[in-house]
Amino acid sequence: MKSLNIVLSGVGGQGIISLANVIANAVLESGGNVIVAETHGLSQRGGSVIVHVRIGDVEAPLIPPGNGDLMLSLDPIEAARYSVYLKKGSMIFVDNNITPPPLPGIKIPSLDEIVESLEKEGFDIIVVPAVDEAKKAGNPLGANIFLLGASYQTSILKEYIKEEAIIDAIRKNLKKPEKNIEVFKRGKKWAEERLTS
Amino acid sequence: MAHREVLAEPGSRVVMLGNVAFARGALEYGVSFASAYPGTPSTEITEALSYASRILGGPYVEWSANEKVALEAAIGAALTGIPALASMKHVGVNVAADPLFSSAYMGVEGALVIVSADDPGMWSSQNEQDNRWYGIHAYIPVVEPAGPQEAKTAIIEAFKLSEKWKHPVILRTTTRVSHTRVIVEAGEIDIAKIKRKGTFVKNPEKYTLVPVHARRLREELVEKWEKISKDLSQNQVLNHAEGNPDSETLVVAIGLGYRYAKEILATHGLLDNVRLLKLSAPVPLPKSLLLNEAEGREKIIFIEEGDPVIETLSKALFYDHDIRAKIYGKGTGHLKKTGELELHRVEKLLAKALGLEKTYYNQSVIKPEIKLPPRPPVLCPGCPYRAVFYALRRAVGKARIRPIYNGDIGCYSLGVNPPFQMQDTIVEMGGSIGLANGMAHAQDDKVPIAIIGDSTFFHAGLPGLANAVYNRSPMLVVVLDNRTTAMTGHQPHPGIGVTARGVEGTELSIVDAAKGLGVEYVKVIDAFNIAEGEKEFYEAIEYVKKERKPALIVAKGACILLALAAGRRVGVYPVAYRVNDDKCTACGLCYKAFNCPAIYSKDDGKAYINELLCTGCGECAQICPFDAFEPVDEVPPEWLRLMREAKPS
Numbered sequence: 102m103k104s105l106n107i108v109l110s111g112v113g114g115q116g117i118i119s120l121a122n123v124i125a126n127a128v129l130e131s132g133g134n135v136i137v138a139e140t141h142g143l144s145q146r147g148g149s150v151i152v153h154v155r156i157g158d159v160e161a162p163l164i165p166p167g168n169g170d171l172m173l174s175l176d177p178i179e180a181a182r183y184s185v186y187l188k189k190g191s192m193i194f195v196d197n198n199i200t201p202p203p204l205p206g207i208k209i210p211s212l213d214e215i216v217e218s219l220e221k222e223g224f225d226i227i228v229v230p231a232v233d234e235a236k237k238a239g240n241p242l243g244a245n246i247f248l249l250g251a252s253y254q255t256s257i258l259k260e261y262i263k264e265e266a267i268i269d270a271i272r273k274n275l276k277k278p279e280k281n282i283e284v285f286k287r288g289k290k291w292a293e294e295r296l297t298s
Numbered sequence: 299m300a301h302r303e304v305l306a307e308p309g310s311r312v313v314m315l316g317n318v319a320f321a322r323g324a325l326e327y328g329v330s331f332a333s334a335y336p337g338t339p340s341t342e343i344t345e346a347l348s349y350a351s352r353i354l355g356g357p358y359v360e361w362s363a364n365e366k367v368a369l370e371a372a373i374g375a376a377l378t379g380i381p382a383l384a385s386m387k388h389v390g391v392n393v394a395a396d397p398l399f400s401s402a403y404m405g406v407e408g409a410l411v412i413v414s415a416d417d418p419g420m421w422s423s424q425n426e427q428d429n430r431w432y433g434i435h436a437y438i439p440v441v442e443p444a445g446p447q448e449a450k451t452a453i454i455e456a457f458k459l460s461e462k463w464k465h466p467v468i469l470r471t472t473t474r475v476s477h478t479r480v481i482v483e484a485g486e487i488d489i490a491k492i493k494r495k496g497t498f499v500k501n502p503e504k505y506t507l508v509p510v511h512a513r514r515l516r517e518e519l520v521e522k523w524e525k526i527s528k529d530l531s532q533n534q535v536l537n538h539a540e541g542n543p544d545s546e547t548l549v550v551a552i553g554l555g556y557r558y559a560k561e562i563l564a565t566h567g568l569l570d571n572v573r574l575l576k577l578s579a580p581v582p583l584p585k586s587l588l589l590n591e592a593e594g595r596e597k598i599i600f601i602e603e604g605d606p607v608i609e610t611l612s613k614a615l616f617y618d619h620d621i622r623a624k625i626y627g628k629g630t631g632h633l634k635k636t637g638e639l640e641l642h643r644v645e646k647l648l649a650k651a652l653g654l655e656k657t658y659y660n661q662s663v664i665k666p667e668i669k670l671p672p673r674p675p676v677l678c679p680g681c682p683y684r685a686v687f688y689a690l691r692r693a694v695g696k697a698r699i700r701p702i703y704n705g706d707i708g709c710y711s712l713g714v715n716p717p718f719q720m721q722d723t724i725v726e727m728g729g730s731i732g733l734a735n736g737m738a739h740a741q742d743d744k745v746p747i748a749i750i751g752d753s754t755f756f757h758a759g760l761p762g763l764a765n766a767v768y769n770r771s772p773m774l775v776v777v778l779d780n781r782t783t784a785m786t787g788h789q790p791h792p793g794i795g796v797t798a799r800g801v802e803g804t805e806l807s808i809v810d811a812a813k814g815l816g817v818e819y820v821k822v823i824d825a826f827n828i829a830e831g832e833k834e835f836y837e838a839i840e841y842v843k844k845e846r847k848p849a850l851i852v853a854k855g856a857c858i859l860l861a862l863a864a865g866r867r868v869g870v871y872p873v874a875y876r877v878n879d880d881k882c883t884a885c886g887l888c889y890k891a892f893n894c895p896a897i898y899s900k901d902d903g904k905a906y907i908n909e910l911l912c913t914g915c916g917e918c919a920q921i922c923p924f925d926a927f928e929p930v931d932e933v934p935p936e937w938l939r940l941m942r943e944a945k946p947s
Contacts, residue, residue, distance in 0.1 A: 102565055113675065125313045125479050135313070136446075137479040140421060141338055141787075147895055148675035160445070160561035162478040162554075165642035167661030182670050185663050202673040203895035205717050210668055218668035241910065 104157035105261050106164045110183045111175035112200045113148050120173070120245035121152045123270045128156050130266035138162035147203070151183050156261050171256055173248050175231065176200050177215045189223050194252040196231040196244060227251070227295075234291065235284055243284035246271065250288020255296060299787060301346035305353060306484040314482040316446035316475045320413065321346035322484060323450035327457040328491035329383050330357045330408075331375035333368040335757065336786035337387030338422035339476040340415030344385050345787070348798040356493035359798045361789050364727070364757040365390035369412060370397045376406035376466075377505065378496025381457055385413040388427045389726065393758070395432070401466045402437045403515040404505055408496060409460035409467075411453065412438075416472045418603055419638040422785075424707070424726065426636065428604030433468045433581040434611070437519050439526055440581035441536065442470045442553035446478040450485075452578055455536050459579070463526055468581075472603050474638060475554055523582050531587035536579040539591050545573045546596040547652060548623075550588075552577045552608050555601035558644040565658050572652070583611045592621050599651050600627030603639050626651040674715055679896035680872075680913030682825035682855030682941075683710050683778055687718045688892060688921065689831030690747070690776065696832070697839040699745050702737055706730035708751035709785045709857075710778055717893045721749070728758025731766060731775055738771040745842050746773045753783035753791040755808060760815065766848040767816040774838050775817075775850040777808050778825070780857040781945045788860055790946045800947075812850045819847070825855025826941060828920045856944040858913045861937075864944035870936045872914025873929045877905045881926035888918050888927075915941065 107124070111117045121137045128135040138153040153164045169187040173194050174180035180195040187193070201209045210218075216226050229251045235243040252258060253267065271285060272278040304321050306312040314322065320343045324332065334344035344359065351359040358375075362368035365386040372384035386394060391414045401410065414432070417423040433440035439459060443452035453469055460467040503511050530537055541563075549572055551559035556576045563569045575591050577584070580602075592598055592612075600609035606629035613625060626632045626647060633647045642659040649657055677684045687710075694701045705711060705721030706729060714721040723733050734746035750759050755777050766773060783789040790796040795805025812820045819841050823834045831853065838849040856864075865871055884903030888894060896911035897918060905926065907918075914937065919927040 112673065122313065122479065129311065129313055129481050135479075135481065137313075138474055139315075139477045139479070141477050147673075147678060149673040158564070160447075160557040160564070161641050162445070162474045162557070163638070163640050165640055165645075165659045165661070167663040168641075168659060178670055178673065181666050181668055182673075185665055187664070188661065189664060201898060202671050203676055203889075203893055204671065204674075204715075205890040205893060207671045208669075209671060215668060218666040222664045222666050224664075 102158045104155060104159045105171070105257060106169045107154040107156070108164060108169040108172040108183055108186045109152040109154060109174070110172065110179040111150050112179065113150050115175040116242060116245040117150050117152050117175065119275065120249060121154055122274055123246070123249065123267065124154055124262070126270035126274050127262045127266040130269050131261065131263045133157065133261055134159065136162050149179055149182060171252070171258070173252055175244060175248065177212050178210070181215050181219060184219060184222070184224060187224065190225060192225045192227065192256050193219060194227045194229050194248055196248065197228050198232050227255070229291070231288070234287060238280070238284050238287055240277065240280045240284050243281050246281045246284045247288040250285040251292040254289045254292035299342070299345055300349045301342060302349065304346040304350050308484050308486045311481050311483050313479050315342055315477065315479050316449045316471065317342035317477070318346045319446060319449035319482045320453045320471070321350065322482065323453035324383050324457070325350055325487045325492060326450070326485045327454045328381060328488055329457070330380040330492055330494050331372060331382040332357055332359045332385070333362045333371045334385040335362055335365045335368050335390055336783050336789045337390050337415070338786055339417055339473045340385050340387045340413060341786045341789070342476070343413060344798065351798070352800045354489055354492065356489065361791065361798045363792055365394040366397060369394040372410055372412070373397055373401050373406070375496065376408045376410040378498045379407040380494060380496040381409040381461070383411050383413065386415070387423065388414055388416040388429050389423060389425065391429050391432055393727065398432065398438070399436045400507055402519060403507055403512055405464045406460065406466060407464065409457045411456045411460055411467050411469050413469045413471060415476050416470060416604060418472055421473055424724065428607055429468065430470055430581055430604065430607045437523050438466050438468050439530070439579065440468045440470050441579050443475055444556035444576055444578050445554050446475050446480045447557070448578060449475060450482055451535065455533070455579070463522065465522065465526070470553070472554060527582040527585050530579045530582065531584040533579055537577050537584050537587055539573060539575045541569055541572055541574045543573060545571060547572045547599065548575060548591055548595045548597070549573070549599045549601065550575045550577060550608065550612065552580050552600070552602040554603050555639060558639050558641060559601050562641065562645050562648055562659070566654060568652070577608065580608045583608070583615060585615055588612055588615060589619055589621070592616060592623065595623045597651055598623045598625050599648065600625070601639070601644055601647070602628070605635065675712060676715070676895055677709065677712050678858055679894050679911050680858035680915035680917070681709070682780055682853070682858070683713065684892065684894065685828050685917045686776070686778060686825050686831060686853045687713050687720050689828045690835050691718065691720065692832045693835030693839060696836050699839060699843070702744060702746045704730040704734040704737065704746055704748045706750045706754050708754055710749055710751060713749070717891055727754055728762055731759050731762030734773040735762060735765055735769065735771045738773050739769070745839055748773055748775045750775065750777055752777060752779040752781070752793050752808065756792045756806070760811065763812065763817065763848070763850070764815050770847050772842045772846040773848050774835070774842050775848060777850065777852045779808060779852050779854045780860070782857050782860050784857040784859070788857065788946050794945050796946055808852050817848055817850045819849035822852045822854055824942065825853040826915060826917065828917065855942055856940065858915060858941070860946065861940045861944040862913060864940050865937060870934060870940060872937050873931045873933045874907065874909040874912040874914055875916065875918060875927045876907055876909070876930050878926050878928055879904060881924045883924055885923070888922060892918065892921050894918060
């Protein structure tokens with residue numbers, strides 16, 4: 102029984118479901134088994150989004166709380182909200198931009214406060230400038246793929262998914278595939294430089 | 299959405315959403331007619347079939363006006379001898395319940411599968427409803443796939459069952475089956491089959507349910523029900539037992555429950571120790587199979603999504619046959635009845651029943667101390683409904699009425715949240731006008747305001763409106779016409795003039811419909827024009843107060859997401875707005891009272907627009923008392939036209 106449970110989180114419209122679809126297709130290309138549980142409908146209108154990605158010897162769709170191995174998140178608030186799904190010490194790759202919930206008169210925590218709070222619980226937080234770097238690469242909607250690139254280099258993802266399979270999955274499943282492949286590579290490079298520095 | 303993978307090459311393995319796998323299975327079986335009304339979590343089945351139909355030239359696919367019509371149409375098609383599919387969400391079956399019950403008496407000629415997509419956990423629904431009860435109540439067999447992994451096979455089996463017994467079959471799916479992606483192997487599609495047409499052969503003794511016929515058919519139905527139960531006991535594809543035949547424990551795993559049971563038993567190394575009965579066709583209860591498997595066991599555990607339906611039926615059966623095993627399930631309080639199944643909850647049940655000491659899925663949960671703001675879904679930046687709510691609230695203030703807002707099902711349900719809080723009741727599709735009828739007559743001097751969307755108006759608003767005219771119910775009906783069924787992902791409806799097959803349909807006018815029903819005061823306003831809205835709502839409220847009759851206003855403006863998509867297709871883009879800092883007084887009206895998600899407050903309280911989120915609707919420029927909002931460039935007239943007229947492709 103070997104499995105990898107990935108929690109994807111963010112705000113409706115950020116490309117979380119597309120990211121899940123790329124990962125799922127990359128697992129298929131790599132010859133593995135995958136289950137992706139999504140949220141649709143009412144919950145997608147700018148609301149909080151969680152997608153459960155389960156790889157390996159798995160049957161059921163949902164990751165139980167405290168069982169996730171890894172999180173990729175496009176919003177720090179949502180990363181903190183869904184950290185209950187993670188095992189102690191899990192890696193969390195999170196974008197540095199907070200999308201404030203548009204509710205009148207609410208207090209928004211800062212990125213530092215969120216990171217500190219998660220680190221205190223023993224999570225390994227890697228803050229990734231995914232949105233900013235994707236914009237720089239001329240692909241503002243490619244933040245999800247930059248995040249995948251950054252996490253691929255340094256996490257257990259490598260044990261389950263081949264890099265060529267990700268490239269192939271991007272090519273087959275995303276619009277502007279070449280631009281997204283470029284963003285994936287930049288994400289990988291960003292992580293390499295961060296690791297060696 | 300297209301869901302192109304529904305037409306994957308035969309023999310290929312592809313990642314597919316459960317709902318797309320249902321569509322693929324229906325095509326592989328040879329479905330020739332498919333009707334539906336959109337509703338989460340069922341919508342993608344028909345979206346995928348709609349795509350397939352456009353490419354392959356078949357089957358016939360339609361978005362029907364509502365679920366009742368969708369089912370009636372599918373019954374009609376099935377009576378001509380072809381296989382038909384009607385898809386809807388769980389509460390849609392309530393709307394279709396009348397023909398559903400009759401269909402069991404009549405039976406079908408071709409095949410008829412009714413998809414009921416239940417939503418335990420209420421991710422996008424007003425209730426948690428287990429529609430397997432409908433199967434029992436209406437004498438219609440229920441097929442319930444063991445997870446998305448079995449979606450394609452299960453719908454093919456459901457069609458075969460229907461064809462074999464000439465009887466409708468309910469396929470019950472749930473959110474985690476419909477909206478979960480898994481790897482599916484594509485089979486062959488016979489294009490001639492999906493394009494075929496039927497012929498109706500008259501048989502009034504069967505198809506006209508007058509009492510003299512219905513009494514005979516009722517006898518036949520009850521007899522057929524027992525035969526189908528025997529058949530399901532033999533159906534090895536859907537129902538079978540595995541594991542240790544001599545175990546003292548039987549785990550009865552129904553539908554998706556099988557996946558939870560199997561994963562947990564495998565993790566604990568118990569797959570060969572206990573007996574696992576997988577039921578993917580649980581209604582009518584496969585009695586002989588269940589009795590066979592239950593005989594002599596000490597413990598019987600039931601794992602099912604929703605109510606303890608099969609547990610309850612089984613316990614009655616066990617009582618009749620003197621089986622006295624210890625039962626564990628939702629009915630005995632060992633598993634929570636509300637919400638969705640989850641691995642840790644099912645593991646807890648199994649641990650208790652089997653006396654397991656170690657648990658794998660019940661891990662200690664870490665909760666960071668930081669206080670997080672909630673993030674409920676909101677009206678999108680540029681949503682025409684925000685402008686309408688704003689204008690309506692101002693009109694209501696001016697007319698000095700204490701309003702009651704009878705809300706309805708759609709994106710405008712989000713008006714329940716601050717800052718608007720303009721949905722006092724939300725019951726079901728069409729309930730806005732219906733409840734307003736009662737509110738209008740049960741209270742003195744009130745003007746209930748019914749708020750209903752365009753698709754919902756055609757779905758179930760028309761009878762309520764007829765009633766309001768007939769009984770002279772003083773109410774204001776506001777029809778929010780955003781040119782699509784938006785919440786479920788932009789399907790067309792009768793007011794659009796585009797069909798599911800992409801061919802032209804007839805565009806119905808909401809104004810003509812209202813006038814035709816006898817509403818004397820009918821007006822159309824530009825949903826994006828706040829001043830016009832305020833004036834027209836005010837005058838309509840005054841009319842209702844004076845005349846004590848219904849008035850109706852259509853607020854027309856396209857869903858901004860639809861306008862953006864239409865713009866991308868023709869290369870027309872909106873121009874974002876920005877804040878002129880010299881003019882902004884930090885009053886906060888735009889980000890508090892109007893609450894556009896693209897507008898934030900800066901540290902000094904002045905407004906700031908996130909240009910990435912701004913859709914260039916220009917609503918903020920209309921509400922700002924200080925003219926602080928301005929477009930960053932000249933706004934293309936073509937964009938302003940698309941905002942008003944875009945429609946689904």
